[in-house]
Amino acid sequence: MAEQSTEHLDQADARPERLRVFLVDDHAMFRAGVRAELGAHVEVVGEASTVAEAVTRIAAVGPDVVLLDVHMPDGGGRAVLEAMRRTHPQVKFLALSVSDAAEDVIGLIRAGARGYVTKTISPDELAAAIRRVADGDAVFSPRLAGFVLDAFAARPDAPVADPELDQLTNREREVLRLLARGYAYKEIAKELFISIKTVETHVSNVLRKLQMSNRYELSRWAADRRLV
Amino acid sequence: MTPPPRLYRAPEHRMAAGVAAGIADHLGISVLRVRVAFMVLLGLSGLGLLLYAAFWAVVPLRPGDTGVPPRRDVAQLLPFVGIGLGVLLIQVMVFDSVGAAGTAGWLVAIIAVGAGVIWHQSAPERRRQWGEAMPVPWLGAVVEESDRRAFVLRFIGGGVLVAVGIIGVAAVYSPAQNFDAVINGVIFALVGLAGVGVVAAPVLWRTYSQLRSEREGRIREQERAELAAMVHDQVLHTLALIQRNAGDVKMVQRLARGQERSLRNWLYKPTASPSERFAAALEQAAAEVEDTYAITVEAVVVGDRETDEKVGALVAAAREALVNAARHAGVQTVSLYAEVEPDQVSVFVRDRGKGFDPDTVEDHRHGVRGSIIGRMKRHGGRAEIRSGPGEGTEVRLILPISRDSSAAERNR
Numbered sequence: 001m002a003e004q005s006t007e008h009l010d011q012a013d014a015r016p017e018r019l020r021v022f023l024v025d026d027h028a029m030f031r032a033g034v035r036a037e038l039g040a041h042v043e044v045v046g047e048a049s050t051v052a053e054a055v056t057r058i059a060a061v062g063p064d065v066v067l068l069d070v071h072m073p074d075g076g077g078r079a080v081l082e083a084m085r086r087t088h089p090q091v092k093f094l095a096l097s098v099s100d101a102a103e104d105v106i107g108l109i110r111a112g113a114r115g116y117v118t119k120t121i122s123p124d125e126l127a128a129a130i131r132r133v134a135d136g137d138a139v140f141s142p143r144l145a146g147f148v149l150d151a152f153a154a155r156p157d158a159p160v161a162d163p164e165l166d167q168l169t170n171r172e173r174e175v176l177r178l179l180a181r182g183y184a185y186k187e188i189a190k191e192l193f194i195s196i197k198t199v200e201t202h203v204s205n206v207l208r209k210l211q212m213s214n215r216y217e218l219s220r221w222a223a224d225r226r227l228v
Numbered sequence: 229m230t231p232p233p234r235l236y237r238a239p240e241h242r243m244a245a246g247v248a249a250g251i252a253d254h255l256g257i258s259v260l261r262v263r264v265a266f267m268v269l270l271g272l273s274g275l276g277l278l279l280y281a282a283f284w285a286v287v288p289l290r291p292g293d294t295g296v297p298p299r300r301d302v303a304q305l306l307p308f309v310g311i312g313l314g315v316l317l318i319q320v321m322v323f324d325s326v327g328a329a330g331t332a333g334w335l336v337a338i339i340a341v342g343a344g345v346i347w348h349q350s351a352p353e354r355r356r357q358w359g360e361a362m363p364v365p366w367l368g369a370v371v372e373e374s375d376r377r378a379f380v381l382r383f384i385g386g387g388v389l390v391a392v393g394i395i396g397v398a399a400v401y402s403p404a405q406n407f408d409a410v411i412n413g414v415i416f417a418l419v420g421l422a423g424v425g426v427v428a429a430p431v432l433w434r435t436y437s438q439l440r441s442e443r444e445g446r447i448r449e450q451e452r453a454e455l456a457a458m459v460h461d462q463v464l465h466t467l468a469l470i471q472r473n474a475g476d477v478k479m480v481q482r483l484a485r486g487q488e489r490s491l492r493n494w495l496y497k498p499t500a501s502p503s504e505r506f507a508a509a510l511e512q513a514a515a516e517v518e519d520t521y522a523i524t525v526e527a528v529v530v531g532d533r534e535t536d537e538k539v540g541a542l543v544a545a546a547r548e549a550l551v552n553a554a555r556h557a558g559v560q561t562v563s564l565y566a567e568v569e570p571d572q573v574s575v576f577v578r579d580r581g582k583g584f585d586p587d588t589v590e591d592h593r594h595g596v597r598g599s600i601i602g603r604m605k606r607h608g609g610r611a612e613i614r615s616g617p618g619e620g621t622e623v624r625l626i627l628p629i630s631r632d633s634s635a636a637e638r639n640r
Contacts (some may be wrong), residue, residue, distance in 0.1 A: 101496055120488070142563060146528035149567065181622075182526045182563025182575045 022063035041127035070097035081111040115139030145180035417454035482522040483566040507532040521554035531568030548599040549623040557581025580620040
């Protein structure tokens with residue numbers, strides 16, 4: 001058992017029970033593809049193609065991680081998240097979308113997703129991302145970090161409307177910047193002379209601020225900034 | 229949505245052009261009454277003729293009947309002209325005017341109007357032949373029925389011609405330099421024109437709004453066609469190529485990647501000119517490298533600014549760094565991150581490939597030294613290359629920009 005617990009740190013695959021994953025996507029072909037690709041790494045315990053189906057099935061199945069499509073009829077991934085967040089806080093959500101538009105990414109994160117990856121991700125990376133999310137970490141793509149930086153950092157002199165606004169700290173921005181440059185958490189830790197855990201804390205804080213701040217305009221702002 | 233009933237000329241019952249028959253059809257009264265009304269109006273100094281001409285010019289033939297070849301022979305017009313002449317003769321006698329000159333003026337006016345209208349109504353092929361025979365090209369353009377503006381121009385021109393004709397007639401009627409008569413003539417002409425305008429306005433307006441709705445429909449259709457053409461030219465082509473190259477993973481990836489990028493640009497990206505904006509220029513450079521070397525460039529660009537010579541050099545250096553990574557690193561993915569800050573623009577190109585020892589790069593290799601480090605130095609920036617065997621490479625390009633220009637950029 002001691003041997004297993006050391007492995008547990010790096011290699012979540014070695015757990016005795018495999019992660020229970022639920023797929024929500026309105027394209028049956030894509031669900032089948034993901035199921036086939038992930039079969040070796042995790043246990044796919046259910047699928048849903050609509051928002052309503054997803055809400056009832058997730059509540060019944062109780063998976064560890066839900067892979068959530070962003071664009072679906074009837075409100076998309078966001079509607080699922082909003083329906084599940086209060087009643088099932090233990091379920092982790094990882095958005096898996098073909099879109100990497102700023103408003104989609106930030107909207108989903110603010111609704112409570114713990115990570116956001118695009119559908120071009122490789123199966124191994126996807127499995128790693130699922131593991132990470134299940135462990136409570138965040139999965140931040142360089143592009144996502146870029147959107148957040150865009151929203152927060154690109155205009156330091158932008159009017160600050162809200163005094164209790166959760167502004168990102170310099171350190172958090174530093175971490176985001178390295179993330180956007182394509183650094184892994186491990187490499188960020190090395191670059192900034194901090195521990196991996198600290199990096200993860202910073203990233204989680206960024207996510208928390210995105211969710212908790214009442215800066216409702218953030219997503220639109222970020223989107224607008226891209227259009228400048 | 230059924231269109232409102234429209235006024236058309238009815239060619240099947242026509243005496244001259246089917247105007248009377250069409251109006252009778254539209255109003256649901258007998259043709260004879262309409263014709264009598266026109267004749268009575270003709271008594272009012274030719275108002276009936278003007279009205280008829282106006283309707284003729286404005287009201288289209290009933291669609292579906294256009295297949296009937298318009299028989300525009302002179303014989304058919306003769307009775308019409310004869311009746312018109314008769315009415316005018318009566319008018320001349322009633323008003324007891326000097327005979328020959330006045331009648332001649334009227335005739336000229338009638339012939340002018342009639343010729344114009346016949347010209348307008350004639351078959352397009354014949355008109356084109358006439359147009360080619362015309363010595364003055366613009367005359368053909370005036371006659372051409374192509375768009376609304378030409379139509380309006382023609383209508384106004386016709387009105388002016390008619391007014392001038394009437395004024396001329398008034399002048400002929402009063403040969404003894406009686407200025408009052410001329411004034412009266414002008415007023416009369418204006419009243420007549422106003423009458424024509426009032427009568428024709430609804431028809432004109434309907435024609436205009438129909439043209440507008442047609443144009444809107446055409447624009448929608450055009451957009452759809454453009455999208456269909458894009459899907460056909462790009463997506464279907466790419467899919468076909470992928471099917472044919474299914475065994476070649478690299479080729480498939482390159483095709484899929486290029487197609488994804490082009491669709492994304494089409495769907496989401498505002499079109500920024502790469503020659504004007506920094507982000508667009510950088511993304512274009514990344515796209516070129518992706519296409520050329522079949523790698524993936526994960527580009528993240530934060531902020532944007534206008535390009536100038538220095539920023540252009542920065543983009544060129546970044547492109548060179550991307551090319552180096554694609555050629556030497558031996559990896560599939562290269563990260564490109566750029567950030568525009570108030571006092572500097574920075575670009576980071578990073579790969580996780582082979583890496584190299586920067587100190588051992590030979591002096592005669594110009595790729596790094598000349599295209600990246602030297603270029604950045606020349607433009608007031610700096611370049612750092614961090615690499616080591618097995619650690620991948622990161623090229624950092626930093627270009628300070630003066631506060632003034634960045635402030636100006638922000639205040640725009």
